[in-house]
Amino acid sequence: MNFPVLSVITWSPFVGALLVMFTARRSPLAVRLISAVTTGISAVLSIVVYVTYDRQAAATDDAARFQFYEKVPLVPPLGISYEVGADGISLLLVLLTAVIIFTGVFASWTVKVRSQEFYALLLTLVTGVFGVFVSLDLFVFFLFYELAVLPMYLLIGIWGSSGEVRPRGIFAWAYRETGVGTKEYAAMKLTLYLLFGSAFILVGIYALYVSAGAGSFSILELEAVPFDPVLQRWVFLAFYVGFGVLAGIWPLHTWSPDGHASAPTAVSMLHAGVLMKLGAYGIVRVGMGLVPEGAVEFAWLVGGIACINIVYGALSAMAQTDLKYVIAYSSVSHMGLVLLGAATLTEAGLNGSVFQMFAHGVMTGLFFALVGLVYEKAHSRDIPTMGGFGRSMPGVAAAFTVGGLSSLGLPATAGFVAELLTFMGAWRSEHPWWLFPAVLGTFLTAIYVLRVVRAIFWGPPSPHFHDLPDAQGPEWVALVLLVGVIVVFGMAPALALGLVDSATVPLLARLPLP
């Protein structure tokens, strides 16, 4: 048997978590080093598998789509096995996860309170994320999925920060009772929401398992089963709602702004950057992959809601005065683009969708890293009180600008390619009008992003803040790496798209398109 490279990528952070818990007592530096090394191993190996994936074989041979394959039976009577493998989509997202967690470790270098537990939970969570992207067995997939979601509760509840939301409006009584604005509220809301989604996913998985009757949870085997069209519709809807919650579909998105705003830096990075993509990935891999007829049937719904997400998210982002909320709502808007691309059911659109998952992941990771830096130095997230930070923190300003430009889809950043492909797919889809909300969304994004850049970094220096230092030491690692990825993938999109294309074309070929 070959070297189990995907397992090593997946479990290396978990081993790191164990090491952190048991060996690194009272040594914050050791905690960070262990975290950096174990996630570094994942990062290096992700690049290795990314580069060595055999695209030619995948294009010619359907069986070679999932490479680096491993299978270990776990519960043979029930057909549960630990089965992993990766195609172009998985590989790009594994790479994204590796980049974000590796930089996240550096971005949260300065966490002081109980850093040992913090890093241990963070690393456990990452194992869950890697696991979701590589598993080919629905049961194991679901286990990893929950593993990725649950530590979030503790991470936000313990290390998060509370904001101030004044209860107002006709539902003010409800806000008072739920304790809105506190980190405990945000953690609970996020967890309950995602578990609500998980329930749907679980139902969908069992429906497929039972009706296939083959006694197997393997995605590869279930792919070959022609499910009943009616069942396919219901199961797709279950998957769409279940995964969609995590992808932030409207109107089930309100956990995300509260959760992202309350979460500590690395958690926001990971959550907005990677976890929301788990939702989109689930819809593509499990929804489109296993119940293709349902996906075609409900493309209008997925795309329509995605259009609402794009415009509504952008307008909401514009209305915020809390910096973290702006970024969080921008994620809602961009996840709309991800799902819109997928809903077009075209090669260009789906490639754009996957590329957008990557591009948005990196850029929002960068954003949250920067917001964390600004917050740590200025102890404020209130945009109206800020101003003129460009002079005191030029590095942060430059990186924020690059992230913002990628967000509004400026060419030579990864965001542009993703948006362009989505546009191209939209106009070639069954619903060409999707192009217009998508294009409008980029304009609204340009408005709120540049407003924020101007309000924070430009203008005369704000009297409220003094002696703000620029990014320093390990923080630069995160910024430079993320900015570099955005620009390099923006200028040479073929680095990702060749691989992605080799995975999306077979996926689309299986759809019963009219």
Added chain:
Amino acid sequence: MSLPLAVLALPFVSFVLLAVVPPLRRAGRVAGGVSIAATAVAFVCALATWQGHLEGEQLVPWIPGDAGPMATVGLLVDPITNAMLVLVTLVSLLIQIYSLAYLSDEPSPALGRYYTYQSLFAFSMLGLVLSPTFLQMFIFWELVGLCSYLLIGFWYQRPAAARAAVKAFWITKLGDLGFVTGIVMLWAATGTFEFSTLFRMGAAGQLPAESLGLILFLIYLGAVGKSAQFPLHVWLPDAMEGPTPVSALIHAATMVTAGVFMVTRAQPLFALVPDLVWLIGTVGAFTALLAASMACVEHDIKRVLAYSTVSQLGYMMAAAGAGAADAGFFHLLTHGVFKALLFLAAGSVIHAVGTNDMFRMGRLWHGLPHTGIVFIVGTLALAGVWPLAGFFSKESILAAVWGAGRTGTFAVLALTAFLTAFYMFRAVFLTFFGHAHAGGHPHEAPWPMRGPLWILAILTLVLGLAFLASPPPAVEAHHGPGWLGPFSLGLAAAGLALAWAMYQQRAIAPASFSRVLAPIDFAARRRYGIDALYLGLYKGLILGFSKLIGLIDRYLVDGLVNVFSALSLRSGDRLRRIQSGQVHDYVYGVAFGVLLVVVFAHWWAR
């Protein structure tokens, strides 16, 4: 193709060096040296490309797809590219040298940042003119827009500059939405972004006839934004908040002409939709007149030049609308030279007196003779006085419009020509003659600033003489009637005379004119309310709507979520009370439960 590639690569290398090597950038003048050296070599390469008639096309895949690449990028070199390469590198080079002195008071890191942006701009603009595909053109189109944003906001701590920068970005982006929508639709219909393929399909009648008009209209919207055509012209005057060399380079000589360049490049496609061509010409002529009228009432010398740029861009578009894109393009080239000259001369004036307000200048001729001479040369060229370069290009536009039988447009352009001469000489008299208002003793700028001025002034003159000796193709192609030359010279002379009478001799009080033309004067001073309209739409529609959505999200959508949450908390709280700890409560409960079971079983058995 290695020479054109070098032209493109040199500024890019300089940009990357300055961007990723902070010590180099922070060294300020050294960074300037790097950028200037790269641009100088690029200029030489561009000259060689032009002289060697190196023409051709090269494409490489950019976005892969299952059935061949979805998009390609590459280089396209043809005569119009060659001319643009020379213009862009030359003006960039001169302006970068000029800036070294103009911005000498800036701290080193800021100067380094300036040259980083300048290198990026040179790269982007060259990439734009070398584009063989619509997509690549759009990519660089947005990048030059980015540079414009960054350079307008160079003094980002000034609120006015920060405002102007975002305004420029947003307004041009509005046009770019059309551009990107158009090229996406074109791709969906044809499967390609490449000009050569599209031209071939157009010639063979393979383009979708019914949607082509809409597609090209959307693409043209991009040019409306970038080339500041009505109604998206409002960003350009505000863009003057940037440093003057930036205004000269980006907002006069090169970037703003991208729209005209695009229309010229895609001429074979636009020609397929005559209605759209008519629209382009009409909007162009209207823009020319509108902007000229606003220039007549402006106090700020840079804004006068900005409106004049808008007006001249309208001229070029009017030529394209008369089916003579070559004449428009020719005017683009000559205008690039003498408008850069005018801006740099204005910069020299501002450098000397420290204000932009022409009514606080006057009599600067004595302190600034060099600047005065070159400014007048530029003014004469812009007014279209023989034998300067501007005369020939303006003449060929007028001839083409007349030749196309568009009398209305011709009349508007003729009126604009008169106004152009008037407002430019108004600026000359207010700035260099009349009474002195500026305090102190203004004196000439150092040679790094004066040198580029003279080079451009001599070029304006020499180009004119060269055109006299051997008329360029655009002039050959558009021969007007014999009276046209004297007629346009007469217009220029009339404008000069009126400005002289009003601002030099004070024989006619400007106020009396304002009274006669009261409504126009009133409206022009308020920019015809267009800026206010945009501001109202932005604040009222976009921000207002976003506020509404924000409230809905926070208090309705999320409110309902919290209602569910609060209700479950409440019901849990109520149900909790059942568990009171009192044994008899539980006994009642058990008894009630047993009763229920019995009743249910009875009912079930029935």
